[in-house]
Amino acid sequence: MYRLLTVIGGFLISGCLFAQHPVGFYSKVDLNYVKANMEGNALLQQSLETLKNETDPWLDKAVDVPLPKDAAGGYSHEKHKANYLLLFNSGILYSITGKQAYANLVARVLLQYAKLIPGLKNHPQATSSSPGRIFWQALNDANWLVYTSMAYDMVYNGLKKSDRDIITSEVFKPEVDFITQDLKSWFNLIHNHAVWATAAVGLVGIATDNDDYIQLALKGSLRNGNTGFYALMGQLFSPDGYYTEGPYYTRYALLPFMIFANALNNKFPEQHLFQYRNSILEKALNTALQHTNTDGMFFPMNDAIKDKDYTTSEMLMALNVATKAYGVKPAYLFVAKKQGKVLLGKGGVQLAKAMVDKHAIPQWFPYTSIENTDGPTGKQGGLDILRLGNKAELASLIFKYTSHGLSHGHFDKLNINLFDAGKEILQDYGSARFVGVEQKYGGRYLPENGKYAVQTIAHNTLVVDETSHFKGEEKIAENYAPVKRFSALDNPNLLVTSAFDSNATAGVKMDRTIYFLQLPTSQKLMVDLFKVSSASQHQYDLPFHYLGQFIHANFSYQSSKTSMNILGKKNGYQYLWKEAEASVGNTTVQFSFMNGKTFYSLSSLIQDSAKLFFARSGANDSDFNLRHDPVFVIRKNANNQTFVNVLEIHGKYDPVIETSSGGNAAVQQISLLLDNQDLTIARVLINDKYLLICESRNNIEKTSQHQFEISGQKFEWIGPYAIFYNGRKL
């Protein structure tokens, strides 16, 4: 990395001497390519028409540049947002058509900002530690700079020198100074905000030929490379492209990563920015796309809004730039088709040209099972996605053993989530926030986000003594990540991943292995071995946040009929109503629900005695900020305990023709044949046939040999685990 920075430093001076524009969004070569290929392509012409239709009405109309006043969702916020998009689009249109009116529009609006910006203090709605000036938070100011600086660069040649000077000194300089000086520590974070902030400053540098800004952006305030854009590229991604904040923020960070990399690449093509860290940005995009459900929605790990999919403007821009950098790929064409439009940059033109051949676009996104590491060197845990089936029936099981994920991380070590047949089945609550809705706390994160959504009980993983992992303290959580034991994703009918954690709760070791299986009978099931070990007695709660209609439970329970209380008092429990509870002992309990057209049955081994709860979020929720979603909780008091849970995906319900089939669970009984610190052998009786899950904990070498005997029958296997069904090894 060091070498690269030095070289860029050296290039900067020569770059300036021959400063030419555009060089930010477009290089001259890109622009020529775009112009040469616009003709005769319906999608490009349509995209151009759309831009014109949105932009042209403003050419001879006043554009309001209001005094900053409102939080997100309010008028001034939305207007400034609309303005930067208008300027960017106008820049594109100027570049392609050469029509001076578009440059004039950019000049006119930016000159209005030149009157507004120098006098701005912190925004009246500013509540965060990084207050903005044009917007309530500085992040939005950075968004604004990214787009307006690219717009400025695109119309540079159509601006009067005197206007350029005013815009540079009265618009860009005060904002850059504000971000890099007033908010210096924010600017130097390792966090998605800083990606936007450095991209903003760097793009202004490129647009205004200011080497100092570029240096600041690349190497941080101290200009030593410990912070700044390169540090962000180096530290926020694992070597395989997992972005440590999780997919929702990957989406958000990919735009400034890609767009600034593109501008740097235009300005310093010899530096091969897109190949940095073995093409880390390509890996980042590909990973982000794999971290989606079949409907394109990003998996809602950590703070995440569930409506976000890969058709967002950020992903549109990231995909288009990536296509220019890494070439046209079937997966990109699939996503571009869903996006329904392209940017009028080089990558967008490449996509549009390729999409003319309908057969080039795959019918389904090429999802695969993948494993990601976390952390800059890949040593802070990871995240695995186990995928069974395909097309509309694809099931994606997510096993999260990542590091905390910075300020948007949740306390959910060894969490699982399941998507199946397009639906979320075992859910992650996501975040408690209505982004962009002014009436809901100005679109900010709601209090219930920190108090419920980030807490462990809002996830599908173990809560010890009703206390969240790391006691819900980010500062502590940031220091640890679970450790992977093993995984194998190459057999499409037997997917497995395993990890353990000893830090989330002092004195308690959690060890979870997830098997995702398709039996020779075509039955799909997840086997979840969750082994907890402690020297002392604890209350262990294992929640399953199922989504769907309760169908049947094979145990009796007492339900809250005319009055109802909360499940607990703290750490998120106070947000759960206790709808029903049961006391059960030495049995296999089974609970079935239906979601969409499929049945799901969770069968749970109960050793000795346990309590079961059906609860639902929405208690203590005076502002009605939470969804009212159900959860099934298994509660066990013990020191050592191995939870064995089997989730079947089964049956088919067709509400239109009013038939269902296979609606009954096939699992009859679960037992533990052997369970010690070294070996666990679980047996599941399914339609009168045995499924055996054999796992070795201490000796997980691929060559390790194990054997055991049941009722005179010997079982032998090599490696950390083995599955036997009906006497045969899978």
Add this chain to the structure above:
Amino acid sequence: MYRLLTVIGGFLISGCLFAQHPVGFYSKVDLNYVKANMEGNALLQQSLETLKNETDPWLDKAVDVPLPKDAAGGYSHEKHKANYLLLFNSGILYSITGKQAYANLVARVLLQYAKLIPGLKNHPQATSSSPGRIFWQALNDANWLVYTSMAYDMVYNGLKKSDRDIITSEVFKPEVDFITQDLKSWFNLIHNHAVWATAAVGLVGIATDNDDYIQLALKGSLRNGNTGFYALMGQLFSPDGYYTEGPYYTRYALLPFMIFANALNNKFPEQHLFQYRNSILEKALNTALQHTNTDGMFFPMNDAIKDKDYTTSEMLMALNVATKAYGVKPAYLFVAKKQGKVLLGKGGVQLAKAMVDKHAIPQWFPYTSIENTDGPTGKQGGLDILRLGNKAELASLIFKYTSHGLSHGHFDKLNINLFDAGKEILQDYGSARFVGVEQKYGGRYLPENGKYAVQTIAHNTLVVDETSHFKGEEKIAENYAPVKRFSALDNPNLLVTSAFDSNATAGVKMDRTIYFLQLPTSQKLMVDLFKVSSASQHQYDLPFHYLGQFIHANFSYQSSKTSMNILGKKNGYQYLWKEAEASVGNTTVQFSFMNGKTFYSLSSLIQDSAKLFFARSGANDSDFNLRHDPVFVIRKNANNQTFVNVLEIHGKYDPVIETSSGGNAAVQQISLLLDNQDLTIARVLINDKYLLICESRNNIEKTSQHQFEISGQKFEWIGPYAIFYNGRKL
């Protein structure tokens, strides 16, 4: 009607002398038309291929005819259902291809039934008053007969005489005897069950040349026409085609109506069956199609499953037969396209041929505002649908002042429902039932259906003293219907409907007028004037079952934080959790929620004092049979009370680009300027402009003249109502 029956009676004998087959589903002429037009039409060929793919594997495979054992959703139920569809499809294939193997398949399976049926007693799962033999309820036996008798007729010419005799005497006769003798009173009902039962018996009559069966089916057991198919055609529909049980059951009844009418028409073409009662079946289908949301889902009035749309097999068959009878229409093509397939009968071929021209298929279903009467002579109230806007933004407001609607009716006089932008906004709970799901009480209506879903509090209309209309007694409810006062649906920006009821609660008159307006500012709003009059004091609850995310309330309330109780003890109230309550006085309260991408705000005039509740279904629900849906309730103790509620449809939220606009309600204040037994003048302040709603109650002639004066300004109008906005009459 009498004349027609006599004439058909006369024709029967000659019909038998020249009995020829097929004549049930196909006439000879129809079949020739189908055969002549199959070539070269992709949809028809594809439909044929699908049928072959489903049927051919059974040609040389044993078909199980299991002993009746299971409730709906169970194996024997689903198998017998699959069997009748297999036989029907095999009949179609025999007719088109002439391949003997298809006739043999029908013969083979029906001969298996010939061994089973004569020994059958009531089904072991029979719980209803009309137990079945092959199925748990006789209704399913009738379904079975409808399809198998048509199959038998289609393959008649490919069957051996000896097999025909066995099937006639051992399959059809015992079932017809059972239905017409053992279940005589059920067979003679005026109800959707009887439509199936009479069609079944009549179609067996046509298939087996049994005039006696046809007479029974047409004229009922007493053969006097007071019951039977003609009585059903005469009494279940209003003159404009509203089916008294509501759209969910219209869907279900249209199949036997259409398919039996078609067979009768084939057999007795001179009788012009399809023109009976001014083409009542055409009106019925057109009305049913208008009673859907933009996604094709039937409005869920009365007992209704919300997943049902116009792509069900019943609607496919009804649409295809109607096309043969009434010709190809744009609306039919739209629906046929959504159905994605056609029946291989004459109407299906007509549809498939017309659909080759893509431009013939409209882009949107041609929805209109409509008013329907209820009852055979149209004098038992009615149902109006007020529609504002169009395409994806269409809003449909349903005002229900029908008669009870037989055994599936709900206690919901003067109920309203709203659909907007494809979503249900003010919901009708529909029915508590998981049809086809064996685990949920065998797919039957659940206890919570009668105890909650049918009760008044589960609807958007007034509950007096926590008691349902007619005290929840169907026998009483059946005797009354509300009375329409006036309506006007011709002005697309000012839709109005008004009706009153004096019977639902003794001593209480309810009078509701719904205005659905689009103001010159493009704002859409509903104004709901609900006037209640009584000589004595009562508790009036007006619920609004909104669907969506709570956004904001302009009043303070106490919410249930750590414990929660039920809203009431009986008549459905015991199923509602009280999440929050408020006491308010002399004000305009406002409550906003969001659904999809739109905001909705309900502003309510509070005179003197009132209580408000936010409640949610799901209490006392030990089997988790209910959805957990919210409701906002306005509670008022009074003798006379005029509720004025304004529901705005406003704003736009885009979760993908994270912006919202127009999220704040525009209504500022509601007041009643005048309110007596004759006149009501309500004033709504909207963005500093006044909307005046003027209504005359006693003098509702179109020529009636009214005037009043406010602050020196005179208002005059003619007719029962007038709306003034910003001083101008709309």
